[in-house]
Amino acid sequence: MFTFPYDAVVFDLDGTLTCSDQGIIQSMRYALDKVGATVPVGVDLRAIIGPPLMVSLMELLGLDEHTARTAIGYYTEFFNREGMYLYTVYPHIRSILKMLRDGGVFVAMATSKPVRPAMAILNHFGLTHYFHRIITEEDNEKVVNKPELIRRALPESYRRAAMIGDRYFDVEGALANGIDCIGAGYGFGTEDELRNAGATHVVADTESLRAYLCPGAPIPRGYFLTMEGLDGSGKTTQMDRLEQSLRDYGYSVLRTREPGGCEISEEIRHTILTTDHMEMCPACEALLYAAARAQHVHEVIRPAVERGMLVLCDRFVDSSIAYQGGGRELGTEVVRTLNAPAVDGMLPDATVYLNIDHQLALERRHSASSLDRIEVESAAFHARVQAAYEKLISEDKKRFLLVDAEQDVDAVAADVLDVVLSRLEPEFEG
Ligand code: TYD
Numbered sequence: 001m002f003t004f005p006y007d008a009v010v011f012d013l014d015g016t017l018t019c020s021d022q023g024i025i026q027s028m029r030y031a032l033d034k035v036g037a038t039v040p041v042g043v044d045l046r047a048i049i050g051p052p053l054m055v056s057l058m059e060l061l062g063l064d065e066h067t068a069r070t071a072i073g074y075y076t077e078f079f080n081r082e083g084m085y086l087y088t089v090y091p092h093i094r095s096i097l098k099m100l101r102d103g104g105v106f107v108a109m110a111t112s113k114p115v116r117p118a119m120a121i122l123n124h125f126g127l128t129h130y131f132h133r134i135i136t137e138e139d140n141e142k143v144v145n146k147p148e149l150i151r152r153a154l155p156e157s158y159r160r161a162a163m164i165g166d167r168y169f170d171v172e173g174a175l176a177n178g179i180d181c182i183g184a185g186y187g188f189g190t191e192d193e194l195r196n197a198g199a200t201h202v203v204a205d206t207e208s209l210r211a212y213l214c215p216g217a218p219i220p221r222g223y224f225l226t227m228e229g230l231d232g233s234g235k236t237t238q239m240d241r242l243e244q245s246l247r248d249y250g251y252s253v254l255r256t257r258e259p260g261g262c263e264i265s266e267e268i269r270h271t272i273l274t275t276d277h278m279e280m281c282p283a284c285e286a287l288l289y290a291a292a293r294a295q296h297v298h299e300v301i302r303p304a305v306e307r308g309m310l311v312l313c314d315r316f317v318d319s320s321i322a323y324q325g326g327g328r329e330l331g332t333e334v335v336r337t338l339n340a341p342a343v344d345g346m347l348p349d350a351t352v353y354l355n356i357d358h359q360l361a362l363e364r365r366h367s368a369s370s371l372d373r374i375e376v377e378s379a380a381f382h383a384r385v386q387a388a389y390e391k392l393i394s395e396d397k398k399r400f401l402l403v404d405a406e407q408d409v410d411a412v413a414a415d416v417l418d419v420v421l422s423r424l425e426p427e428f429e430g
Pocket of ligand 1: 231235236257258259289314315316317318319320321323324372374375
């Protein structure tokens with residue numbers, strides 16, 4: 001049985017779990033501008049990340065107490081409206097929290113942020129459910145010191161505990177409580193700052209943090225997510241948007257596509273899609289898609305999912321069933337059968353379907369610059385593809401996540417993210 005070196009772990013928020021510099025600095029610039037204050041010469045605004053705002057405003061930026069309070073009001077207004085959405089979760093953090101929590105380790109957070117913004121961030125990124133205990137400042141009036149915050153975050157009893165933080169006051173707070181401190185060298189402090197303060201160990205990135213907190217622990221299986229839709233459904237744009245959002249949420253994303261995704265399969269892609277081969281027969285086409293898929297699953301998809309990655313794949317076997325089974329009229333069962341050795345049991349955990357009528361998709365395609373051998377097919381072909389997709393979806397309602405792709409781009413992107421997150425994090429609190 002695997003045992004973790006620490007049975008209680010307390011995380012700081014900014015610079016440890018989340019990368020917050022843009023969110024914090026832009027909110028501060030807005031606040032300073034509103035109260036007519038400027039940043040003193042030689043002061044790096046990044047220094048405000050970590051300590052309570054009141055302390056930074058008065059001690060670092062030299063504001064009097066009244067002006068500082070007014071500035072906090074403006075800061076909060078901007079932060080809630082825009083600043084919070086500039087945050088990102090560091091890579092691997094999600095898997096670290098999950099591994100600790102699933103391994104029975106007590107997981108807590110202690111931050112100098114007031115309760116409302118701290119909870120807003122955790123909820124926004126769906127991280128709240130990983131923590132047994134969350135300790136924040138109650139409000140900006142009375143500043144609680146870090147040792148006290150950490151003391152409150154620790155469980156009643158533990159064998160060995162560690163604080164994970166990126167600034168010297170996190171280290172000092174840990175030492176005051178007699179626990180280890182692992183310095184997050186990837187955050188806003190420097191490695192020297194953390195070592196000089198007495199950190200037990202300093203990690204340069206979150207992958208090293210995972211190795212330190214969960215040495216030798218099996219990495220949880222990743223996730224296989226695909227996106228499907230008719231040509232002209234806006235799939236490429238939505239893949240871009242979803243990929244970026246998932247990275248910002250801290251998922252380790254591997255984006256790939258079919259046909260293609262590795263050298264052999266990209267070569268096959270070219271052979272399939274070039275308009276030089278208009279004579280290609282349906283069976284040849286179907287077998288080439290399957291051949292490309294076999295190598296892609298073997299070389300890219302399965303190994304990445306086993307390494308814990310979230311594989312985001314543009315089209316998969318559903319495309320073959322819809323296009324070759326429906327469009328080319330080879331039939332669903334024939335296409336499914338000839339794809340069995342290619343898929344080799346690696347079915348998607350979930351599939352986003354961009355739902356758009358083939359007529360509207362056709363209009364959108366007409367504005368595209370160059371069309372491939374499949375895209376130039378007749379309207380009747382694409383109508384059969386649509387019908388085949390609809391049949392597939394009706395037979396597997398649990399796997400398919402339907403999104404109305406006839407809306408504007410931003411609305412589609414928001415809906416896609418919504419359905420994907422609710423599937424990835426069932427405990428997600430929004
Ligand atoms: P895609 O990469 O989505 O096109 P683009 O990048 O040009 O927007 O897909 C290429 C074409 O291949 C598309 O028309 C759908 C078709 N296709 C099949 O017919 N069967 C399949 O199994 C796959 C994966 C794609």
